[in-house]
Structure formats: structure tokens, C-alpha cells
Amino acid sequence: xxxxxxxxxxxxxxxxxxxxxxxxxxxxxxxxxxxxxxxxxxxxxxxxxxxxxxxxxxxxxxxxxxxxxxxxxxxxxxxxxxxxxxxxxxxxxxxxxxxxxxxxxxxxxxxxxxxxxxxxxxxxxxxxxxxxxxxxxxxxxxxxxxxxxxxxxxxxxxxxxxxxxxxxxxxxxxxxxxxxxxxxxxxxxxxxxxxxxxxxxxxxxxxxxxxxxxxxxxxxxxxxxxxxxxxxxxxxxxxxxxxxxxxxxxxxxxxxxxxxxxxxxxxxxxxxxxxxxxxxxxxxxxxxxxxxxxxxxxxxxxxxxxxxxxxxxxxxxxxxxxxxxxxxxxxxxxxxxxxxxxxxxxxxxxxxxxxxxxxxxxxxxxxxxxxxxxxxxxxxxxxxxxxxxxxxxxxxxxxxxxxxxxxxxxxxxxxxxxxxxxxxxxxxxxxxxxxxxxxxxxxxxxxxxxxxxxxxxxxxxxxxxxxxxxxxxxxxxxxxxxxxxxxxxxxxxxxxxxxxxxxxxxxxx
Amino acid sequence: xxxxxxxxxxxxxxxxxxxxxxxxxxxxxxxxxxxxxxxxxxxxxxxxxxxxxxxxxxxxxxxxxxxxxxxxxxxxxxxxxxxxxxxxxxxxxxxxxxxxxxxxxxxxxxxxxxxxxxxxxxxxxxxxxxxxxxxxxxxxxxxxxxxxxxxxxxxxxxxxxxxxxxxxxxxxxxxxxx
Numbered sequence: 001x002x003x004x005x006x007x008x009x010x011x012x013x014x015x016x017x018x019x020x021x022x023x024x025x026x027x028x029x030x031x032x033x034x035x036x037x038x039x040x041x042x043x044x045x046x047x048x049x050x051x052x053x054x055x056x057x058x059x060x061x062x063x064x065x066x067x068x069x070x071x072x073x074x075x076x077x078x079x080x081x082x083x084x085x086x087x088x089x090x091x092x093x094x095x096x097x098x099x100x101x102x103x104x105x106x107x108x109x110x111x112x113x114x115x116x117x118x119x120x121x122x123x124x125x126x127x128x129x130x131x132x133x134x135x136x137x138x139x140x141x142x143x144x145x146x147x148x149x150x151x152x153x154x155x156x157x158x159x160x161x162x163x164x165x166x167x168x169x170x171x172x173x174x175x176x177x178x179x180x181x182x183x184x185x186x187x188x189x190x191x192x193x194x195x196x197x198x199x200x201x202x203x204x205x206x207x208x209x210x211x212x213x214x215x216x217x218x219x220x221x222x223x224x225x226x227x228x229x230x231x232x233x234x235x236x237x238x239x240x241x242x243x244x245x246x247x248x249x250x251x252x253x254x255x256x257x258x259x260x261x262x263x264x265x266x267x268x269x270x271x272x273x274x275x276x277x278x279x280x281x282x283x284x285x286x287x288x289x290x291x292x293x294x295x296x297x298x299x300x301x302x303x304x305x306x307x308x309x310x311x312x313x314x315x316x317x318x319x320x321x322x323x324x325x326x327x328x329x330x331x332x333x334x335x336x337x338x339x340x341x342x343x344x345x346x347x348x349x350x351x352x353x354x355x356x357x358x359x360x361x362x363x364x365x366x367x368x369x370x371x372x373x374x375x376x377x378x379x380x381x382x383x384x385x386x387x388x389x390x391x392x393x394x395x396x397x398x399x400x401x402x403x404x405x406x407x408x409x410x411x412x413x414x415x416x417x418x419x420x421x422x423x424x425x426x427x428x429x430x431x432x433x434x435x436x437x438x439x440x441x442x443x444x445x446x447x448x449x450x451x452x453x454x455x456x457x458x459x460x461x462x463x464x465x466x467x468x469x470x471x472x473x474x475x476x477x478x479x480x481x482x483x484x485x486x487x488x489x490x491x492x493x494x495x496x497x498x499x500x501x502x503x504x505x506x507x508x509x
Numbered sequence: 510x511x512x513x514x515x516x517x518x519x520x521x522x523x524x525x526x527x528x529x530x531x532x533x534x535x536x537x538x539x540x541x542x543x544x545x546x547x548x549x550x551x552x553x554x555x556x557x558x559x560x561x562x563x564x565x566x567x568x569x570x571x572x573x574x575x576x577x578x579x580x581x582x583x584x585x586x587x588x589x590x591x592x593x594x595x596x597x598x599x600x601x602x603x604x605x606x607x608x609x610x611x612x613x614x615x616x617x618x619x620x621x622x623x624x625x626x627x628x629x630x631x632x633x634x635x636x637x638x639x640x641x642x643x644x645x646x647x648x649x650x651x652x653x654x655x656x657x658x659x660x661x662x663x664x665x666x667x668x669x670x671x672x673x674x675x676x677x678x679x680x681x682x683x684x685x686x687x
Contacts, residue, residue, distance in 0.1 A: 185565060189565055199568075201538070
């Protein structure tokens, strides 16, 4: 049969009418892929420096996050979940890799990321072939890991996308291939904010003056919203803009997607909204704890109480904005077809002379972080009381994506999601910000939590000592039992030292 | 165009001032790099640490060119006697005065914007100081000769720092085009 190689006027009109009707089709007919692919979305929200012990459902007397607690009524709540790191860099790296800091080596406050050996051992690479991947981090120290995973991300939203100002050059498309080095070069060297040591003699000061002027304008404009100043991730932002921004990321998500959203609140500076400022000034007050000899700030108790109060009010302010986000999850249908996880990279301290997390100390409030997971369509709350670690997130993601647990992870599948509760599990956490990433751990604090006990090893030149607490009898960690050397402390010490020697061996030569 | 070229200082004079600019800008940058070096080597490999240095060198070259460009622009628009005549020492002394002003500013700049009046006052003091220096340089020959002698010796830095800056740019371009 000979095919007509010319289109008649009649044929053209027929085809045109079909083309026109196809414009109407998308809202009526769903893409076939949506029927075929039942893989749920995975949405992880990380609130930076969010301590579990500041939420009522974890036993805190103040109701700091009523909307999230309501969400948790239809989710799985983990009661003894611990971060492996005590600040953003190691905490986030462990969350994303399923590795302890001694393995991924993102130890210092900087922009080096995970060592090359483990660069592909992380959540984004794991889900690359099953999910569309979206990444957003408002904290530039966590954005480092997104930069490092750029090739696995379908969409990388810039850290300043929802801020009032843009301070950094690293997320310009021009520098996309070398973002972490640009960040290190410009933010830590060429334009150093606030320290007076910028490597650029003339542009450094000019740039800082221009940015400071921008901040003054913002402050005048939004002064009435935030009595203690505008929320600040080193770029000023409004909580409402942030919540709207998160919604805009989820709006029109391809299915299935893996979305990693790392937001700054409640990280310091604690800037509650006017509506909640002073909300917790009366009523319950925290217990006074002795100043720790290794505390760096040695802040008086009154300051600790005040800052703790602002932190709680900041949480309450963020929760108010979060309400819209949670409602969006509900009416957009994401609640029905997604795993939704809320967690943190580390906690926060308001005790023993320390405010925040820039400290060598390790205590419960600094490493005990919330973990709340809603399964697709979950309608009843479940509670998990077993010890879990931030390392367990990656293996659980693998399971959700129908993949085997990677051999390189040091975490386990979360109980409630196929994992088995292990009552004798050892959970490590560490701070080694003064230690080289390429050297044995000789300037670090390492804690081992196991069977309601915690052993902490302060390993610094000229100050090497252990502390041991019975968390069931003494949850505030006030009585150091190490000098009495109970047998369990000795066993835990041997375990910790053996582990330390094992992880150090690789770096000793 | 002829008007513009007539307002341009001699090539030797530009090179002479550029030597001073390059010396000040690059030396300050290297000082800044050495300050953060101990923390860089804690977390970066040698290659990464050197790449931070390359970004800094590339930026310093850009900053130096911007400053000398600014001086040339000023020489074009100010009356000939004010700046163009004696560009070699006037260009250098004005950069020196602004360097001191910037260091004072840096040491007083915190996370809060200083009062605008103070900034204007500082700027006015720097300009006044430059004017006084210009007057002294025109009148006191020893002062002028000393300054020119220093400048002449600083010219060697053009041949050290500029190639380093170009190398920095090459590394930065290479890293971003990969």
C-alpha cells in the first residue's frame, strides 16, 4: 500500500481538533505512570538543633509544638532516638549516610563534606533510580552535603531561596560544580562576616557594609513581628515565608519523590514571634545543674533559663507556621501516599553553663532528638521505646524504596518499619570538631548509651576522663557514678575503648 | 577618544602604582589565608586547601584591577593638576590612606551597621588626609622621592602576584567547568 505523503486540508483539520482536545486531557486523565507506580513519596523534614526533651510528648512540661503533636497522633513516635553528632556537620552527615562520624569523617565545622570513600554512600544516591530527588537546606553547613550530592538531585533549592537576603555566592549557577570550595573560600575567607578578618581588604568591608545596611532595612520593616529580631540563619528570614516555601516545594511534586527539607528553626538565635514572646515567662522553670568543668560558655543560670524560654517560644512560633504545612500535607493527598518524617540533626543544651550546641559536652538534651514518622495513610499513633539512632534512617529509606539494606551502613532498620527491637543495642554519639578529619580521634568526646546507662569519654590532651550515668535512676545526669566503677561501667568503657581503637587504626599510619 | 587618552597617566606610572596596589591587596589576602590555614587543614585535603588559595588569589587580582581601574577613572575626571600630574605618587598615597581607613573600619565593624554619620566622617577624614598628603608631596621633594623609591621596589610584586592571580583564575575556571 502506498502511503499518502501529503496531508489534505481535511486531515489537517481532523488532527488539529484532536490536538485541541488533548489540551483538556491532563486534568481528566491521570498519567499512566501514576497508576503503575505505587512507590510512596518520602518526605524528610529536619529542624535544626531540635531537642526532643523540649516537646511535651517526650515529657517536657511546656506545650511547645501543639500542631506537630497533633500530627504525631497519626504517626509512629520514637521515644529514645539519638543523633550520632552534636552539631550540624556530623549530625546531618550521619543522618544522610547511615554512618558514624568516625566513618564519614565530616567532623569539623566547615565545608569539606563526607570523605571521598563514602561520597556515594548516602540517601540521595541510594534512591536515585527510584525517586525524583529534591533537596533544600537552609543551613549552609548542611547544604554542603546537598552540593556534594548534586549529581543525584533532580532539584536543589538554594539555601537562601526563602530568605529576605542572599549573602552567599556559592549557590550561583556559575559555581554549581565547585559550590563547597566557593563557600569555603568566600564565606570563611574572602568575606568573613562579623570578625573583621576578611581576606578582601577593600571589597570585604564594602560588601559587609552593604549587607548590614540591607539588614537594618529589613529590621525596620519587620520589627513589629519579632521582638528579639528577625529569625536569622546568617541570612534573615520570616517563619511564614519559610513555611510557604516548603509548601511550594511540595506543590506539584513528581511521584514518587524523595524530598529532604532541612530548615533552620529552632537553631539559635532564638527569635520568637511577637504573638508568643513571653508565653513561657511564668510557670514551670528548669532545674539548676552544676556548671561542667569543660563547659566553654559558663553562662549563669539566669541566662540559661532565659535562653531556654526563648528557644521554647521560638519552637511555638515555628509550630504555628508549620500548621499550614501540615494542613497542606492533608489536603494535597501527600499524607495518603507518603512517608513523612520529622527529625533533627542534633539537640540543644541549656544547662551546666552551656547554651546551644557549641560545646564538647554530651548530655541527653544535646543528642536526644525527635523522630516522628507517618506511614502512608496512617491513622493511629504507634510508640517505639527501643533505642534508635540517626544512622537507622538510611536503611529504613532503602526498605521503603524496596531495596536491600546497603552493606556499608552502620545503622539498622527502624523498629516498626521491619526492624527488630534490640534491648542491648549500643548507641554512640560524638563531638570531634577540634580533631582533624584525617587523623585518629584524639580530641573528641564520645558517648555510649546502652540499656539505660550512658558512658561519656572526654578524650582531650590534658583532660581524659569518663563520666557514667544511670539514666533510669538519674535521668537528669546529675550523679556521676564512674568513680564508684559499677561493673556495667567497666564493660561499657571496654566496649567504647575497643571501638575507638578499631576506628583509629585506619588513621594511625 | 583623544581626550580620554590625554587624560591617561603614562604606562610606567600606572605600572608603578599597580605594584603598590598588588602588594597591598595580595599581601592582605595571604595574611587572611594564613589565619584560616590551621582550620582548613583540619578538614581539607592539600588539593582542596590549595584551591581555597586559588580562589583567593583570583579574587585578589580582580580586586587589584578594580582599584587601579578606579584610580584611572578618577584621574580622567579630576582636573589634571589634582591627580593626573604626579599620578605615580598621588595614586600610591591615596591607596595607602584608603588601606589604613579600611583596616580601621574592619577592626571596628561588628554585626551591626555603624552610624552612617561616623562612616561619612571617616570618609571625609580619609579624603582630607589624602589632600594634605598631596600638598606635602608636591612641596617636600624628599618625601616624594622616598615614596617613589618604595614604589619602585614594590613593582617586583606585579611580576610575582599577577601570574599567581592568573594561575588562580585558571584553576577556578577549571574547577567550575569540570
